[in-house]
Amino acid sequence: MLPRKKIPPGVPFLARRLVVDLIPAAIILVASRLFDFIFHFKLPVVTVTAGVVLSVPTLYALHIKLYQWHVRRAAAHLGAVLPPRWKGRSIGDRDLLDHVLEHYNNGYLGEGIWDKMGELGYLYDVTIMWGTNYVTTDANVIKTILAMEFAEFEKGEEFRDAMGTVLGSGVFNADGDMWKFHRMMTRPYFYRDRISHFELFDRHAALLIKKMKDRFQGGHAVDFQDAIARFTLDSATEFLCGKCVDSLESDLPYAHNDAVAPNLVRKPNVAERFARAFTEAQLIIAMRSQLGWFWHFQELLRDKTAEPMQVVDQFLTPILEEAIRRNRASRVKGMASHVKDADEDETLLDHLVKLTNNSNVLHDEMLNILIASRDTTAATLTFAVYLMCLYPDVFKRLRAEVLERVGPTQVPTFDDVRSMKYLRAVINETLRLYPAVPFNVRVPNRDTTLPNPDPNGPRIFVPAQTPIGYSVFLMHRRKDYWGPDAEKFDPDRWLDERLNKYFTANPFIFVPFNAGPRICLGQQFAYNEMSFFLIRLLQNFSAMELDLSAQPLDARPPPEWASADGQKGKEKVIPKSHLTLYVYGGLWVKMTEAEKET
Template sequence: MVVITPGVDYLTKGLVFFVGYGIFASTSVSYLAARAGYDIPRWMVLAACAGSVPLMSTIYVVGQKISRWRRSYALGARIVPEVQGAYPGNLDVLHIQIKNLEVGYPGDGLDDLLKKYGPVVNMRVLWSDLILTTSPEHIKTILATDFQNYVKGPRFHNNMEAVLGTGVFNSDGKFHRSITRPMFTREKISHFELFDRRSQLAINKLRERLREGYAVDFQDLMSRFTLDSATEFLFGNCVESLSAGLPYPHNATYFPIVQLTAKGDAANQFARAFLQAQEVISIRERSGWVWPLFETTADKSYQPMQVVNAYIEPIVKEALRKKQKASPQEKGVTDSDDATLLDHLVNVTDDPVVLKDEILNIMIAGRDTTASTLTFIFYFLASYPDVLARLRDEIISKIGPNRRPDYDDIRDMKYLRAVINETLRLYPIVPFNIRESVKDTTWVSEDPSKPPYFIPAGTKTAYSVFMMHRRKDLWGPDAEEFDPDRFLDARLQKYVSKNPFIFLPFNAGPRICLGQQFAYNEMSFMIIRLLQAFSSVELDLASAPPEAQPPMEWAQATGRKATEKVFPKMHLTMYANGGLWVKMNENDGAN
């Protein structure tokens, strides 16, 4: 099968447009010249038409700015300050942002622009508006008070479609959320038997490797745990990634030969492809409308998605086959304890594409977000032994060294929730997000003495929860410090209770994360089980591969960036580049 790459498709459409424009323009000019009695050589007409393209583009851009100014004036608003780069189309700004995605700290470059231009800035990359804000009032407008005016939009959908399809995270309609919501009732998210089985497998793998004397990549382990839990929860067919051998540290002196089962090998391939596909669409979104030009020779999402689809599609087909064979009494029954999301979805639609897209979207949320948050939680526990000791005391005093926690246990553990929330504040798992305005509107100015900001229709509006969560004017002078007590002491009332929209790890409004409580339960359960089994956690930086080390120049920075021991990076979600390599001491009283 011939695969037309995004770049070839893009260039073909551009060529068709320019050829069409050339024919129309040259024919029109020749006709008008002939009517006026002039005989202009054809080559001169064609040259003039070709030269008119940049002129027409300039006229269009200038006209767009004049129109925007008139519309903003009518609304009593002001134009958002535009970044003035050194190169046309702010190509240098785009280059810096893509480079920072590879070697920078989250928010690098953007914080400098906000300091220079104000709390709201128009990146204006390649003559296309991209307005960035870290203001809780603006984010509240986007997510809640003017929710209908902000959509994912066709550009976002086009950038993400190869991986997310028409699933819940790449659509604006209520249909996709309504068909998945029944799986996140209290009854569904409170069945801890699944978590317990999978957590015990993960802990056993952890014990085995530690007893060999090697550090463990905790992020890899948690990714396997959440992937297995998510695939079993979603469609009752676990990928069994925990059956594959855990990776050894790069400095290991002896690597035993790990005999992978066929399923374990397939699980590793699936996990790698899953990550690669997300990295591709993340770069597409950040590159703006020119991203197809970077994929002229190959569609970078094609190969990884072949692997992902090869795993999911047979499961979807089997679910549809079972539905067709089910008796009339069995059809539509999805309220049993062992009913999965896929069981529910096949009773809503027979479309295999919709089914696959929904499952994949929920799996990204169910696997990546929880695994990464657990990784950063244990990064902090290894870095702050006093927090670890206090958390273990709460766990042992309320649950004991062996008992399985239940829903009420987790609900009553205030310090555990504070540790999770403080981690989500400093490392919100979706650090940047984006919408597109439907019609002309305004955003309130943070300075009451100044007019509001004008937001034109059809403008991409980006917001950073990561950067907002670290604003000292919103969280106090210790905003970059890890301190779970801020969610328990007077600071909770002083900052968060006064303005809940300064803390948005799960979004807000009509698009608030459906799996928020599921994630809290899964993370809480795993933390409890791990700290019942292990009494201490420490980073093993020597075992971490070179790519896990933060760049040396970070040490010259300010704030948390200067003291990081891991390399936080992001695609759709945040993660620790190269993993989190730790050693743990077993608790003698644990089973």
């Protein structure tokens, strides 16, 4: 492994900025010297100083004017118009940043953006501190970005810069040839359903369910979000690397109000340290992307991800080195498979080391897929359990399907999973209302146009390098796409006439796994893992409920939410998002064991 960069990421950013910003000042200084040399006339110090000081704002003002002029001309040239703009009240529209951050920290998910859609339409410009961003929830625009004009829209340099210290050059963070290379390496592994995956899901599910039962028997609540994140972490590390981090081996946490909790001061073990560090690194990069280029100033002295990433790498590096050693040894013995397809029971790492022994490529690839697979799947299962607690009828109906198709104790098979229509409907409905990746961004690599959300309007111009934030979360709740009951949790919409009326007629209104060439590689794996776990859970428990008293005090929805329309008014927890969706403060539940049914 190459050592991680020691220079804080704010330093090169500032150095680049200073070089650009100081050019006019340097020109003024050199010009004043030349003036003196050629014409023997010394410009007054006050004049030169004023010129130097004013050069930076003048340069910026000129740059902005020139940019606006270019944008108007280029838009006219392409026969397009500019989108409506959300105008702020302060210099640089700084108040809009405050508004967005205030909602991000204290409001309901997506409100900061959604607020303005009624007034400005489903694609608008929010320029903050002279940096232009577009935001959209329009299915046609999202389809254009992700699929129709895929080659023109990238993750972009700004995203890569903010994510780089964690994601490196992995598949999530790459564009162009680098992305194609990663995708080409990884895709064959995901082609097939593997029996070995079901075996490992079963082992980890059994352990988790036993731990949950122990807690419920003692009358304690369980934070299902924490518990399921351990299940997905253990499953992912085992199927990816062949070595499980064993986070389920350590104790589950107790609720703040549990009599046991105050007496419990434990040192976190390796698995917990890994899981925490892994989450912390993701929180940091998520905050960077919220702050735009501003984040560099917060990291002038230190890279905030360095410490957590050290913990993550302590786990990952020996596993990678061991895999490379194993592969080399088997090559020497002439045993290595040079077949590019993945073998039935090999891990993703086994598959990748046959294609490259570059430890940095392997490191980034494994870490990216670990991030891609763990939190997304855990989030979806967390919200599925949350919704089943809110809607006991859905729980009952799903449990009846489980008992009818699989039975009370049998291990589910691929055929079981495929045949369970209501289970698929519950998962899809969860992904619709609570998509694990609720917000995302793409950047055009050249000046281009997008469809106008108003079908009669002209196309909308987008300057090169303008980040286009799109919200799947908000799009999945639009009444014009899903009908008047769009905000209602109703799995039947995937089974009755509404399926054809809405989704089949316009499939891009539902893209929890993204779409187009960059569609999620692990979609089938995720459906298998989530289905398997839910079947096991419902075989073992006959009822589930939220334990709201266990919810930390600051993690309860503010009382004023109760009078809001739609899902916001029904929330018993606070959904939040870093890169992925999560429940703030955890999802505290109690369940009744199936055997204990009266």
